[in-house]
Amino acid sequence: MPPLLEGKTVVVTGAGGFIGPFVVHALLMQQARVLALMGAPGQTTCPPLPEVVPVIGDITDAAVISDLVDGSDLVVHLAGQASVRESFAQSNEYARVHVCGTATVLEACRKRGVKRFVYVSSAQVYGRPQTELVREDNRLEARSPYGAAKIAAEKLVEAVAYGAGMRAAVLRAFSIYGPGLSSQSVLGTILRQVQSSDCVELQDLGPVRDYCYVEDLADAIILSCTASFEGSCTMNIGTGIGTSVGQLARLVVERFGLDLPIREVKQKSVAPDLDRLVADPSLARQVLGWDAKTPLRLGIKKTIHSSAA
Numbered sequence: 001m002p003p004l005l006e007g008k009t010v011v012v013t014g015a016g017g018f019i020g021p022f023v024v025h026a027l028l029m030q031q032a033r034v035l036a037l038m039g040a041p042g043q044t045t046c047p048p049l050p051e052v053v054p055v056i057g058d059i060t061d062a063a064v065i066s067d068l069v070d071g072s073d074l075v076v077h078l079a080g081q082a083s084v085r086e087s088f089a090q091s092n093e094y095a096r097v098h099v100c101g102t103a104t105v106l107e108a109c110r111k112r113g114v115k116r117f118v119y120v121s122s123a124q125v126y127g128r129p130q131t132e133l134v135r136e137d138n139r140l141e142a143r144s145p146y147g148a149a150k151i152a153a154e155k156l157v158e159a160v161a162y163g164a165g166m167r168a169a170v171l172r173a174f175s176i177y178g179p180g181l182s183s184q185s186v187l188g189t190i191l192r193q194v195q196s197s198d199c200v201e202l203q204d205l206g207p208v209r210d211y212c213y214v215e216d217l218a219d220a221i222i223l224s225c226t227a228s229f230e231g232s233c234t235m236n237i238g239t240g241i242g243t244s245v246g247q248l249a250r251l252v253v254e255r256f257g258l259d260l261p262i263r264e265v266k267q268k269s270v271a272p273d274l275d276r277l278v279a280d281p282s283l284a285r286q287v288l289g290w291d292a293k294t295p296l297r298l299g300i301k302k303t304i305h306s307s308a309a
Contacts, residue, residue: 004226005032011069013037013059013105014078015052016045018180019120019214023076024052026218027225035068037079046180059101066108074116074225077105080149083184084124087146098149099156106160117168118224119157120217122150123210123238123277125172133280136172136234143273154234161232168231169224171217174238174279177299178214179306186245187211190252191304199261200253205246208276210238213294213302223288238279239292248296255300 010027014020015036027034034052039045041056048054057064059079069075080098081087087094102119109117126134127141142148154170161168177187186202186209193200220237227233243251249262284290294302 003029003031004222005030007031008073008225009033009035009071010225011035011037011072011075012078013075014039014080015048015054016043017078018082018182019176019217020078021046021049021180022178022214022218023078023221024049026215026222027076028052030222035072037065037068059097060104062104062108065104066112069105069108069112069114072112072114074118075105075109075114076118076120076221076225077102078120082122082146083182084144084146085184087144087149091145094145094149095152098146099152102153102156106156109166110160110164115166116225117157117161117166118221119153119168119170120221121154121170121172122147123172123174123236123279125151125154126274126277128274129276131280132276133240133278134236135280136236136283158232167229168233169227169229170232170234171220171224171237172234172279173217174210174212174236174277176212176214176217178303181214181303187248187252187300187303190249194252194256194258194260197260199263200249201263201265202245202249203265203267204273205249205262205264206244206275207273208242208244208278210241210278211243211248211296211299212238212279212292213299216292216294219293220284220288220290223290227288229287233287235284235287236279236281237284237290238281240279240281241296242276242278243296251297251300252304255297255304
Protein backbone atom coordinates (compact mmCIF):
# COMPACT_ATOMS: atom_id res chain seq x y z
CA MET A 1 0.00 0.00 0.00
CA PRO A 2 1.55 3.36 -1.03
CA PRO A 3 1.93 6.13 1.58
CA LEU A 4 -1.41 7.89 2.10
CA LEU A 5 -0.03 11.43 1.75
CA GLU A 6 2.88 11.09 -0.64
CA GLY A 7 3.38 14.37 -2.49
CA LYS A 8 0.93 16.28 -0.27
CA THR A 9 1.81 19.45 1.62
CA VAL A 10 0.29 19.50 5.10
CA VAL A 11 0.21 22.42 7.54
CA VAL A 12 0.14 21.51 11.24
CA THR A 13 -0.69 24.23 13.75
CA GLY A 14 0.32 23.66 17.36
CA ALA A 15 3.14 21.42 16.15
CA GLY A 16 5.28 22.29 19.15
CA GLY A 17 2.76 21.14 21.75
CA PHE A 18 2.04 17.76 23.35
CA ILE A 19 0.17 16.16 20.44
CA GLY A 20 1.93 17.96 17.61
CA PRO A 21 5.20 15.98 17.43
CA PHE A 22 3.31 12.67 17.20
CA VAL A 23 1.14 14.01 14.38
CA VAL A 24 4.13 15.45 12.52
CA HIS A 25 5.99 12.14 12.82
CA ALA A 26 2.95 10.21 11.55
CA LEU A 27 2.62 12.60 8.58
CA LEU A 28 6.28 12.19 7.70
CA MET A 29 5.86 8.42 7.81
CA GLN A 30 3.18 8.89 5.15
CA GLN A 31 5.71 10.91 3.10
CA ALA A 32 3.90 14.23 3.44
CA ARG A 33 5.75 17.53 3.27
CA VAL A 34 5.04 19.20 6.61
CA LEU A 35 4.92 22.90 7.40
CA ALA A 36 4.82 23.22 11.18
CA LEU A 37 3.49 26.23 13.06
CA MET A 38 5.40 25.52 16.25
CA GLY A 39 3.88 28.21 18.47
CA ALA A 40 3.78 31.92 19.19
CA PRO A 41 6.95 34.00 19.67
CA GLY A 42 8.36 33.41 23.16
CA GLN A 43 6.27 30.29 23.72
CA THR A 44 8.06 27.15 24.93
CA THR A 45 7.71 24.41 22.31
CA CYS A 46 9.14 21.01 21.49
CA PRO A 47 12.11 21.13 19.09
CA PRO A 48 11.03 20.56 15.47
CA LEU A 49 11.98 17.43 13.60
CA PRO A 50 14.70 18.13 11.02
CA GLU A 51 12.47 17.06 8.11
CA VAL A 52 9.84 19.78 8.69
CA VAL A 53 9.69 23.47 7.84
CA PRO A 54 9.23 25.18 11.23
CA VAL A 55 7.39 28.50 11.56
CA ILE A 56 7.02 30.69 14.64
CA GLY A 57 3.94 32.88 14.73
CA ASP A 58 0.75 33.69 16.58
CA ILE A 59 -2.29 31.71 15.52
CA THR A 60 -4.31 34.94 15.12
CA ASP A 61 -1.72 36.64 12.86
CA ALA A 62 -3.56 36.61 9.53
CA ALA A 63 -0.47 37.42 7.46
CA VAL A 64 1.59 34.60 8.97
CA ILE A 65 -1.24 32.08 8.65
CA SER A 66 -2.09 33.10 5.08
CA ASP A 67 1.52 32.65 3.96
CA LEU A 68 1.72 29.34 5.83
CA VAL A 69 -1.30 27.71 4.18
CA ASP A 70 -0.62 29.09 0.70
CA GLY A 71 -0.11 26.12 -1.62
CA SER A 72 -0.95 23.49 1.01
CA ASP A 73 -3.26 20.58 0.35
CA LEU A 74 -4.70 20.34 3.84
CA VAL A 75 -4.43 21.74 7.36
CA VAL A 76 -4.34 19.88 10.68
CA HIS A 77 -5.34 22.37 13.38
CA LEU A 78 -4.09 21.50 16.87
CA ALA A 79 -3.13 24.91 18.27
CA GLY A 80 -4.44 26.01 21.65
CA GLN A 81 -4.09 25.44 25.36
CA ALA A 82 -5.96 22.45 26.79
CA SER A 83 -6.37 23.01 30.53
CA VAL A 84 -9.88 23.19 31.95
CA ARG A 85 -8.64 24.62 35.25
CA GLU A 86 -6.39 27.21 33.61
CA SER A 87 -9.16 28.36 31.29
CA PHE A 88 -11.15 29.85 34.17
CA ALA A 89 -8.30 32.23 34.97
CA GLN A 90 -7.52 32.95 31.30
CA SER A 91 -10.91 32.90 29.58
CA ASN A 92 -10.03 35.82 27.28
CA GLU A 93 -6.86 34.12 26.10
CA TYR A 94 -8.62 30.79 25.55
CA ALA A 95 -11.29 32.53 23.48
CA ARG A 96 -8.65 34.44 21.51
CA VAL A 97 -6.58 31.37 20.66
CA HIS A 98 -9.28 28.74 20.17
CA VAL A 99 -12.03 30.86 18.63
CA CYS A 100 -10.26 33.77 16.93
CA GLY A 101 -7.30 31.57 16.06
CA THR A 102 -9.51 28.95 14.44
CA ALA A 103 -11.38 31.67 12.55
CA THR A 104 -8.06 33.06 11.29
CA VAL A 105 -6.88 29.67 10.03
CA LEU A 106 -10.22 28.89 8.40
CA GLU A 107 -10.35 32.26 6.63
CA ALA A 108 -6.84 31.72 5.27
CA CYS A 109 -7.83 28.25 4.05
CA ARG A 110 -10.95 29.62 2.36
CA LYS A 111 -9.02 32.36 0.57
CA ARG A 112 -6.19 30.05 -0.47
CA GLY A 113 -8.48 27.26 -1.66
CA VAL A 114 -7.44 24.60 0.86
CA LYS A 115 -9.85 21.71 0.37
CA ARG A 116 -9.46 19.67 3.57
CA PHE A 117 -9.29 20.66 7.22
CA VAL A 118 -8.78 18.42 10.26
CA TYR A 119 -9.67 19.98 13.60
CA VAL A 120 -8.87 18.32 16.92
CA SER A 121 -11.59 19.24 19.37
CA SER A 122 -12.28 17.77 22.81
CA ALA A 123 -14.79 15.67 24.73
CA GLN A 124 -15.05 18.73 26.99
CA VAL A 125 -17.78 19.96 24.63
CA TYR A 126 -20.25 17.38 25.99
CA GLY A 127 -22.86 17.86 28.64
CA ARG A 128 -24.08 15.09 30.91
CA PRO A 129 -24.19 11.84 28.89
CA GLN A 130 -27.59 10.36 28.18
CA THR A 131 -26.12 6.91 27.53
CA GLU A 132 -23.23 4.88 28.94
CA LEU A 133 -21.13 5.62 25.87
CA VAL A 134 -21.27 9.19 24.54
CA ARG A 135 -22.32 9.57 20.91
CA GLU A 136 -21.66 12.58 18.74
CA ASP A 137 -25.30 13.67 18.95
CA ASN A 138 -25.13 14.02 22.73
CA ARG A 139 -26.09 17.49 23.96
CA LEU A 140 -23.26 20.03 23.95
CA GLU A 141 -22.80 21.93 27.20
CA ALA A 142 -19.75 23.96 28.16
CA ARG A 143 -18.59 23.41 31.75
CA SER A 144 -15.51 25.60 31.36
CA PRO A 145 -14.24 28.42 29.14
CA TYR A 146 -12.11 25.77 27.41
CA GLY A 147 -15.20 23.70 26.57
CA ALA A 148 -17.06 26.81 25.41
CA ALA A 149 -14.19 27.83 23.16
CA LYS A 150 -14.04 24.35 21.63
CA ILE A 151 -17.78 24.40 20.89
CA ALA A 152 -17.45 27.79 19.20
CA ALA A 153 -14.47 26.62 17.16
CA GLU A 154 -16.33 23.49 16.04
CA LYS A 155 -19.23 25.60 14.81
CA LEU A 156 -16.86 27.84 12.88
CA VAL A 157 -15.32 24.78 11.21
CA GLU A 158 -18.77 23.47 10.24
CA ALA A 159 -19.91 26.84 8.87
CA VAL A 160 -16.81 27.57 6.80
CA ALA A 161 -16.66 24.02 5.47
CA TYR A 162 -20.26 24.32 4.33
CA GLY A 163 -19.79 27.75 2.75
CA ALA A 164 -16.43 27.06 1.09
CA GLY A 165 -17.05 23.51 -0.11
CA MET A 166 -14.28 22.27 2.14
CA ARG A 167 -14.14 18.80 3.68
CA ALA A 168 -13.59 19.10 7.42
CA ALA A 169 -13.09 16.38 10.01
CA VAL A 170 -13.78 17.40 13.62
CA LEU A 171 -12.20 14.91 16.00
CA ARG A 172 -13.49 15.04 19.58
CA ALA A 173 -10.54 13.64 21.47
CA PHE A 174 -11.22 12.10 24.87
CA SER A 175 -8.53 11.87 27.59
CA ILE A 176 -5.34 11.84 25.52
CA TYR A 177 -2.16 10.75 27.28
CA GLY A 178 1.37 9.68 26.43
CA PRO A 179 5.00 10.84 26.53
CA GLY A 180 5.27 14.58 27.09
CA LEU A 181 1.84 14.97 28.69
CA SER A 182 1.21 17.90 31.04
CA SER A 183 2.41 17.41 34.60
CA GLN A 184 -0.88 19.03 35.67
CA SER A 185 -3.04 16.40 33.98
CA VAL A 186 -4.54 13.58 36.06
CA LEU A 187 -2.00 11.02 34.85
CA GLY A 188 0.83 13.56 35.08
CA THR A 189 -0.12 14.30 38.68
CA ILE A 190 -0.18 10.60 39.52
CA LEU A 191 3.22 9.99 37.89
CA ARG A 192 4.77 12.91 39.72
CA GLN A 193 3.50 11.76 43.12
CA VAL A 194 4.42 8.11 42.60
CA GLN A 195 8.00 9.12 41.86
CA SER A 196 8.37 11.68 44.65
CA SER A 197 5.95 10.90 47.50
CA ASP A 198 5.03 8.10 49.87
CA CYS A 199 1.37 8.26 48.85
CA VAL A 200 -0.86 9.41 45.98
CA GLU A 201 -3.38 12.12 46.87
CA LEU A 202 -6.04 13.06 44.35
CA GLN A 203 -9.06 15.32 44.52
CA ASP A 204 -11.60 12.71 43.41
CA LEU A 205 -11.02 9.02 42.70
CA GLY A 206 -14.46 8.43 41.22
CA PRO A 207 -14.69 10.11 37.78
CA VAL A 208 -14.55 7.64 34.90
CA ARG A 209 -12.77 8.72 31.74
CA ASP A 210 -11.75 7.25 28.39
CA TYR A 211 -7.93 7.29 28.22
CA CYS A 212 -6.71 7.22 24.61
CA TYR A 213 -3.00 6.97 23.75
CA VAL A 214 -1.61 9.90 21.77
CA GLU A 215 -0.26 7.76 18.90
CA ASP A 216 -3.76 6.35 18.37
CA LEU A 217 -5.08 9.90 18.03
CA ALA A 218 -2.31 10.61 15.51
CA ASP A 219 -3.45 7.57 13.50
CA ALA A 220 -7.02 8.94 13.46
CA ILE A 221 -5.74 12.28 12.21
CA ILE A 222 -3.81 10.62 9.37
CA LEU A 223 -6.89 8.67 8.30
CA SER A 224 -8.97 11.87 8.44
CA CYS A 225 -6.62 13.43 5.90
CA THR A 226 -7.85 11.08 3.16
CA ALA A 227 -11.19 9.65 4.39
CA SER A 228 -14.19 9.86 2.08
CA PHE A 229 -17.04 11.99 3.43
CA GLU A 230 -18.92 15.09 2.34
CA GLY A 231 -18.90 18.46 4.08
CA SER A 232 -17.96 18.24 7.75
CA CYS A 233 -17.89 15.07 9.81
CA THR A 234 -17.62 15.06 13.62
CA MET A 235 -16.24 11.91 15.27
CA ASN A 236 -15.33 10.75 18.76
CA ILE A 237 -11.75 9.57 19.22
CA GLY A 238 -11.61 7.28 22.24
CA THR A 239 -11.34 3.65 23.23
CA GLY A 240 -14.89 3.07 24.46
CA ILE A 241 -13.44 1.79 27.76
CA GLY A 242 -13.97 3.65 31.01
CA THR A 243 -11.36 3.81 33.78
CA SER A 244 -11.84 5.63 37.08
CA VAL A 245 -9.19 7.98 38.46
CA GLY A 246 -8.65 5.52 41.32
CA GLN A 247 -8.13 2.63 38.91
CA LEU A 248 -5.70 4.72 36.86
CA ALA A 249 -3.66 5.54 39.96
CA ARG A 250 -3.55 1.88 40.96
CA LEU A 251 -2.31 0.86 37.49
CA VAL A 252 0.54 3.38 37.72
CA VAL A 253 1.50 2.34 41.25
CA GLU A 254 1.53 -1.32 40.21
CA ARG A 255 3.61 -0.50 37.13
CA PHE A 256 6.30 0.94 39.40
CA GLY A 257 6.14 -2.19 41.57
CA LEU A 258 5.10 -0.17 44.62
CA ASP A 259 2.36 -0.45 47.23
CA LEU A 260 1.60 3.20 47.91
CA PRO A 261 -1.69 4.28 49.51
CA ILE A 262 -4.06 6.17 47.22
CA ARG A 263 -6.08 8.80 49.03
CA GLU A 264 -8.91 11.11 48.09
CA VAL A 265 -8.40 14.69 49.25
CA LYS A 266 -11.61 16.59 48.60
CA GLN A 267 -11.13 20.18 47.47
CA LYS A 268 -13.51 22.76 46.12
CA SER A 269 -13.57 22.38 42.35
CA VAL A 270 -13.60 25.32 39.95
CA ALA A 271 -16.45 23.67 38.06
CA PRO A 272 -18.76 20.66 38.49
CA ASP A 273 -17.32 17.60 36.79
CA LEU A 274 -19.06 14.71 35.08
CA ASP A 275 -19.01 11.35 36.82
CA ARG A 276 -18.51 9.50 33.54
CA LEU A 277 -17.35 10.50 30.05
CA VAL A 278 -16.56 7.54 27.78
CA ALA A 279 -16.64 7.60 23.98
CA ASP A 280 -18.75 5.67 21.57
CA PRO A 281 -16.11 5.44 18.80
CA SER A 282 -18.29 3.57 16.31
CA LEU A 283 -18.59 6.49 13.86
CA ALA A 284 -14.79 6.82 13.62
CA ARG A 285 -14.65 3.08 12.98
CA GLN A 286 -17.26 3.43 10.22
CA VAL A 287 -15.87 6.55 8.50
CA LEU A 288 -12.14 6.17 9.09
CA GLY A 289 -11.70 2.45 9.68
CA TRP A 290 -10.07 3.50 12.95
CA ASP A 291 -9.89 1.78 16.32
CA ALA A 292 -7.69 2.56 19.29
CA LYS A 293 -4.88 -0.02 19.34
CA THR A 294 -3.02 0.72 22.57
CA PRO A 295 -4.27 -0.94 25.78
CA LEU A 296 -4.08 1.35 28.82
CA ARG A 297 -1.46 -0.77 30.59
CA LEU A 298 0.82 -0.63 27.55
CA GLY A 299 0.25 3.09 27.09
CA ILE A 300 1.14 3.75 30.72
CA LYS A 301 4.29 1.63 30.32
CA LYS A 302 5.35 3.62 27.25
CA THR A 303 4.61 6.93 28.99
CA ILE A 304 6.63 5.96 32.06
CA HIS A 305 9.52 4.65 29.95
CA SER A 306 9.66 7.94 28.04
CA SER A 307 9.61 10.09 31.19
CA ALA A 308 12.43 8.01 32.67
CA ALA A 309 14.60 8.24 29.56
